[in-house]
Amino acid sequence: MNARRGSDKFCVDSDKFRVDAETFRVDSETFRVDSETFRVDIETFRVDSETFRVDAETFRVVVKTFLAGDRGAKSALGAHLMLYRDLCKNGAILHKKRGSPMDDKRHIIMLVDDNISTLDMGKEILKTQYTVFPIPSGVKFFEILKKVTPDLILLDVEMPDMDGYEVMRRLKALPNALDIPVVFVTAKTDVGSELAGLNLGAIDYIPKPFSPPLLLKRIETHLLMSSQSRELKRYNENLQQMVQEQTEVIVELQNALVSSMAEMVEFRDTITFGHILRTQNYLKLLAEKLIKDGVYTADTTDWDLTILIPASQLHDLGKIGIKDHILNKPGKFTPDEFDQMKIHTSYGVLVIEKILNNSMKHASLNATVTKFLNHAKIFAGAHHEKWDGTGYPAGLKGEAIPLEGRLMAIADVYDALISERPYKTAMSTDEAKKIIVDGKGTHFDPVLVDIFETLADKFAEIAGEC
Numbered sequence: 001m002n003a004r005r006g007s008d009k010f011c012v013d014s015d016k017f018r019v020d021a022e023t024f025r026v027d028s029e030t031f032r033v034d035s036e037t038f039r040v041d042i043e044t045f046r047v048d049s050e051t052f053r054v055d056a057e058t059f060r061v062v063v064k065t066f067l068a069g070d071r072g073a074k075s076a077l078g079a080h081l082m083l084y085r086d087l088c089k090n091g092a093i094l095h096k097k098r099g100s101p102m103d104d105k106r107h108i109i110m111l112v113d114d115n116i117s118t119l120d121m122g123k124e125i126l127k128t129q130y131t132v133f134p135i136p137s138g139v140k141f142f143e144i145l146k147k148v149t150p151d152l153i154l155l156d157v158e159m160p161d162m163d164g165y166e167v168m169r170r171l172k173a174l175p176n177a178l179d180i181p182v183v184f185v186t187a188k189t190d191v192g193s194e195l196a197g198l199n200l201g202a203i204d205y206i207p208k209p210f211s212p213p214l215l216l217k218r219i220e221t222h223l224l225m226s227s228q229s230r231e232l233k234r235y236n237e238n239l240q241q242m243v244q245e246q247t248e249v250i251v252e253l254q255n256a257l258v259s260s261m262a263e264m265v266e267f268r269d270t271i272t273f274g275h276i277l278r279t280q281n282y283l284k285l286l287a288e289k290l291i292k293d294g295v296y297t298a299d300t301t302d303w304d305l306t307i308l309i310p311a312s313q314l315h316d317l318g319k320i321g322i323k324d325h326i327l328n329k330p331g332k333f334t335p336d337e338f339d340q341m342k343i344h345t346s347y348g349v350l351v352i353e354k355i356l357n358n359s360m361k362h363a364s365l366n367a368t369v370t371k372f373l374n375h376a377k378i379f380a381g382a383h384h385e386k387w388d389g390t391g392y393p394a395g396l397k398g399e400a401i402p403l404e405g406r407l408m409a410i411a412d413v414y415d416a417l418i419s420e421r422p423y424k425t426a427m428s429t430d431e432a433k434k435i436i437v438d439g440k441g442t443h444f445d446p447v448l449v450d451i452f453e454t455l456a457d458k459f460a461e462i463a464g465e466c
Contacts, residue, residue: 106131107223108148112141112167113156113185118208122154122185125212126219138162142170150180152223154206157186157193168200181226183218185210275415276313281462282411283312285455286448290407295447299403307368308404311375315383315408318348330422345393348380375404383408388442399445406445410436410452413443418463429460 110133111122119134126132133148135141138159153171157164164184171177183204184197194205203225206218287308291300319327322344326337333341356373381393382405389397391409417432427435433456440449452459 107151108133109152109154109219110135110141110144110148110150111154111185112136112138112159112164113154114159115156118156118185118210121210122215125210125215129216130219138164138167138170141167145171145174145177149176151226152219153180153182154185154219155182155202157184157188157197165196165200168197168202172201179226179230181222183222275419276316278415278462279315279408279411280309280312282414282459283407284309285458285462286407286410286451289451289455290448293451295451296403304371307372308375311372312379312404312408312411314348314352314376315379315412316344316348317351317376317380318344318346320351321347332423342384342392345381345384349377352377352380378402378404379408381405383412385409386443387445391443401445406448410444410448413439414452414459415463429456429463432463433459 107130109126109130111119111126112135113119113122114136116136119136123132123134133144133150135144139162155164155167159167164186168182171180171182181203182201183206184194184202185206185208186193187208188194189207197205203222204218206215284305287300287303287305290296291303291305322341326333326340329337352373356370356377382396382402385391385394385396385401385405386409387398387401387406389395391401396405414432414436417427417435418429420426433453436444436452437449440446444452
């Protein structure tokens with residue numbers, strides 16, 4: 001290659017300028033170096049791989065000063081050329097992601113250091129076992145990280161512009177980089193520097209200059225630990241998915257059994273057909289609005305509506321214990337019959353308590369089943385209590401009535417009002433709404449009545465559909 005240097009210009013006038021002829025070629029007409037600017041402009045820079053192309057806009061190196069005798073500039077140029085040469089050689093893996101089917105191939109190691117000698121030495125030690133990306137600065141590292149996900153990063157501490165600590169801080173702020181192991185490499189030996197790096201999330205420190213056996217062994221160990229950590233994470237995720245699927249099966253079975261029990265009660269009480277489905281839908285409206293508006297948050301914090309709403313189907317379970325001639329009487333109850341009918345609330349509580357006690361023998365079912373049955377027991381025992389204390393079976397008053405019972409009281413009474421009975425005709429939804437509103441502060445919780453008024457139209461829609 002022939003070269004000449006003028007007073008203000010250094011030109012390369014050979015036919016070709018080559019760096020690693022197989023992967024990097026720049027024609028003389030597109031390569032010029034002068035005292036103020038070093039620039040590479042190539043219309044298309046290609047590697048013989050369909051997966052990798054660097055166009056002119058993405059391949060440009062600007063160095064403010066490049067003189068033949070400037071060793072620092074030469075070193076910088078050498079580092080950049082080595083970086084792009086390695087990008088070319090490794091072009092086919094630019095889109096490889098950790099955890100993909102390509103995990104059985106060579107691990108990717110990124111070595112970030114501003115010292116070209118360290119980059120050369122590190123690559124020479126590692127290249128036979130790993131795919132190595134020597135990177136001369138933190139800025140270049142983040143550019144490459146957008147395209148390549150490494151399996152491990154070797155990071156120098158002392159670098160100009162952006163030192164290793166700052167690189168580490170920025171790296172750990174990236175969600176997709178949190179699990180990439182980082183090992184600091186440094187000539188520093190003080191405990192303070194090492195502790196600072198470990199506090200930022202580094203997993204190890206390796207001293208410079210490198211000891212080849214030590215470097216290889218440390219990387220092997222950390223890659224193994226990282227791989228095992230990913231496997232454990234995947235195992236836990238799979239296990240959680242399996243548990244979730246099994247829980248869903250149990251909940252579906254539970255709901256099917258509960259629905260069957262509720263339907264048994266409803267078939268016995270032939271004059272209240274559809275009551276359970278409608279009250280369940282009314283309750284869902286009230287509970288969702290209650291939670292959305294942040295009302296009674298102390299009571300609803302632990303509520304799971306996927307458990308609470310199905311549990312409401314058992315609010316009349318105690319009617320199983322009521323005699324048929326009373327349950328299906330085509331007229332008003334006598335005082336004695338009404339007393340007998342009121343016992344259905346206590347019967348319901350007793351039945352559910354028995355089921356609850358039996359379920360405690362199966363520890364694996366406790367979490368979901370216990371919540372479900374506790375809600376069901378409250379619905380059964382409290383849905384006929386009244387805000388002013390005149391309800392039954394316990395005569396509870398105000399907020400002493402469990403919230404589930406206060407909600408169900410509105411749903412239960414509203415549905416009774418709009419339903420036809422042998423001893424009465426069905427009321428219109430407007431009439432039912434008025435009675436609920438008139439019962440504010442006496443029969444019903446005033447706060448819940450206010451919520452009901454905002455939902456009255458939706459209540460009417462449910463009444464017309466079911």
